Each structure stands twice: as C-alpha cells, then as structure tokens.
Amino acid sequence: MTIVEPDADGLRRAVRLLRAESVVAFPTETVYGLGAHAFSARAIAEVYRLKNRPSWNPLIVHVADVAAARALAHEWPDAANELAAQFWPGPLTLVVERARHLPQIGAPTPTIAIRVPAHEVALRLLAAAGLPLAAPSANRSEGISPTTAEHVLRSLPDVPLVLDGGPASWGIESTVLDLTTPTPTLLRPGALALRPLREVTGAIALPGAVADGTARSSPGMGRRHYAPKATVLLVDDVTSVDRSGLAAPVAVLSYETAGDYDAAEVLSADPREYAADLYAALHRLDDAGVGTIIVQAPPDTEDWLAVRDRLARAAR
Numbered sequence: 636m637t638i639v640e641p642d643a644d645g646l647r648r649a650v651r652l653l654r655a656e657s658v659v660a661f662p663t664e665t666v667y668g669l670g671a672h673a674f675s676a677r678a679i680a681e682v683y684r685l686k687n688r689p690s691w692n693p694l695i696v697h698v699a700d701v702a703a704a705r706a707l708a709h710e711w712p713d714a715a716n717e718l719a720a721q722f723w724p725g726p727l728t729l730v731v732e733r734a735r736h737l738p739q740i741g742a743p744t745p746t747i748a749i750r751v752p753a754h755e756v757a758l759r760l761l762a763a764a765g766l767p768l769a770a771p772s773a774n775r776s777e778g779i780s781p782t783t784a785e786h787v788l789r790s791l792p793d794v795p796l797v798l799d800g801g802p803a804s805w806g807i808e809s810t811v812l813d814l815t816t817p818t819p820t821l822l823r824p825g826a827l828a829l830r831p832l833r834e835v836t837g838a839i840a841l842p843g844a845v846a847d848g849t850a851r852s853s854p855g856m857g858r859r860h861y862a863p864k865a866t867v868l869l870v871d872d873v874t875s876v877d878r879s880g881l882a883a884p885v886a887v888l889s890y891e892t893a894g895d896y897d898a899a900e901v902l903s904a905d906p907r908e909y910a911a912d913l914y915a916a917l918h919r920l921d922d923a924g925v926g927t928i929i930v931q932a933p934p935d936t937e938d939w940l941a942v943r944d945r946l947a948r949a950a951r
C-alpha cells in the first residue's frame with residue numbers, strides 16, 4: 636500500500652487502478668472512501684473482501700455532478716433536484732430507484748444511493764476516471780471510519796493506493812435520505828443536519844431505530860459499528876461510573892472537563908466540531924492501547940443526532 640500526493644501523477648496512478656478494476660482509497664469531505672468502478676463486479680467484490688463487509692449492505696455511488704446522478708436513476712424526483720441544487724457537492728446521500736438497465740451495486744436492492752462529494756481531490760478523481768465510483772468508508776467493517784490517509788493505511792493495509800487529501804473536514808459520514816418513500820426517510824443521520832433538509836423537503840420520517848443506512852431492512856442492525864478495540868461505555872454522568880473492574884487503562888471521552896483518567900480526549904461542546912474530531916480521537920485512544928473508554932453522552936438534541944448515533948453503535 637502507498638499513500639500518494641493527489642498531484643497529476645498520483646491521480647494518473649489512481650485512474651489506472653480504477654480502470655483495471657482494482658480499488659483506490661480517496662479523500663472526501665466526510666471520511667475517506669474505498670473507491671471502485673461502480674459497475675465492475677470484480678472491483679465491487681474486492682471492496683467487500685477488503686472491508687469484510689456483509690454482502691447485504693449496499694454501497695454509495697459517488698458521481699461528479701447532478702447529470703451523472705440522474706443517469707443512474709430510474710426516476711429522479713423533484714425533491715432530488717431541489718436537494719441536489721442546494722446541498723451538492725456535499726455530505727448528503729440520496730437513495731432513489733436505480734435505472735433498470737444497471738446492475739446492483741453489491742447488495743441486491745432496486746435502489747441506488749448517490750452523492751456528489753465536496754472535496755477537490757474526489758471531484759478531480761471522478762473527472763479523471765470518468766466513472767461512477769462506489770465508495771464505502773475505507774475501514775474494516777464495523778471499525779472506526781478513517782478521517783486521514785494514515786487511518787486508511789492502518790485499517791486496510793492491502794489497499795494498493797491511498798490519495799492523501801489531508802484530514803477530512805466534516806469527519807463524520809454523509810446523511811443518507813431515502814426518497815423512494817412518500818415522505819423522505821432518514822436512513823442514517825450524518826454530517827448534514829435535519830433542519831436545513833426539512834426546509835427543502837418538509838417533513839422527514841425518522842425510523843424507530845435511526846442508525847445505519849440499513850435501518851429498516853437489515854438483520855445486521857444490532858451489530859457493533861464505528862467501534863474501537865476498547866470497550867466503550869456511554870454514560871450520562873462520567874463522574875458516577877464505578878471504575879473498579881473496568882479493563883485498564885481507562886480513558887474518558889468528553890466535551891466537558893477531563894477528570895483523573897489514564898487517558899483523556901476532551902472534544903468541543905459544539906456538535907459539528909465534536910463530530911470532526913470524534914473518529915480521530917477514537918483512533919488515538921486505540922493507538923494508546925486503552926482497555927475502556929468512558930464516554931460522556933452528548934445532549935439528546937437533534938444537533939447531536941449523528942454523533943449520538945455513532946457513539947451508541949460504538950458502545951454496543
């Protein structure tokens with residue numbers, strides 16, 4: 636595996652691999668993606684193999700612009716037009732019906748999840764490759780998503796090439812919205828908050844267990860996800876935790892004060908800044924070899940929805 640600069644030579648190497656139906660990790664504004672030609676069965680199989688991703692879990696397809704997105708859809712609803720105009724390029728993934736002539740992207744669904752990423756390197760790669768790129772987060776299934784090229788290297792050492800675009804600015808995955816339901820349905824809370832989305836779409840349905848994009852249909856819902864190696868305890872009051880019997884070293888992850896622990900990560904009390912640092916903080920605690928991470932649960936408000944979702948899954 637090599638980490639390369641996203642200059643002309645780096646992009647050329649990446650495009651060569653993608654056209655040869657291999658895979659390439661690349662930066663997006665949310666997290667790093669493991670990219671593959673979306674309609675190459677061989678490349679897609681390699682993505683599932685490298686990630687150890689369950690075959691029922693479909694992949695997001697990244698395209699350069701709205702026209703390329705429409706070309707993949709059987710139907711392109713008005714809401715998709717309005718949302719794309721407002722939020723693309725950006726951290727919003729839209730699920731629509733897949734064009735009938737196109738094969739499934741991994742999992743057998745009649746739908747397709749599409750987004751236009753807001754990262755210069757990702758957009759240059761899409762333009763240079765001239766291919767729609769399926770790209771899940773570039774980490775082993777259930778692990779912590781990568782927000783740097785280094786994280787990709789550690790999680791997926793067998794990926795042939797990583798384009799280094801620096802740290803991801805959002806640091807948390809895109810919001811996934813299903814437009815095939817009468818009322819748009821949130822499948823995964825993410826970087827883009829619900830309030831601005833509702834201003835465009837009106838009401839958004841929140842499935843009972845708002846969590847991963849597999850919320851309604853997948854048997855894998857209860858699985859651990861976004862999880863560090865350490866045991867994660869998500870608690871309302873860190874100070875009340877009885878620490879005897881916890882695997883040492885014991886760390887705390889909070890947006891308030893640290894207290895007296897073997898390791899501590901104190902993130903911002905602002906949800907967007909917290910999200911931007913969360914995965915990097917979990918990676919650091921893993922690297923430090925901590926046995927337990929006690930996490931101060933953020934407030935139960937909509938602004939914290941995506942962060943709370945990821946923490947809840949890490950704590951399973």
Ligand code: TXA
Nearest residue numbers: 665668693694695746747748771772808809847848849
């Ligand atoms: O920010 C992101 O979305 C990142 C970057 C790389 O773009 N990608 C990402 O991909 O998070 P992944 O594979 O880790 O998560 C994709 C989510 C999964 O929850 C999956 O179940 C859901 O999107 N998804 C993909 N295709 C779908 C479909 N056709 N219908 C419903 N959910 C879908």
Ligand code: MG
Nearest residue numbers: 771772773780
């Ligand atoms: Mg993922």
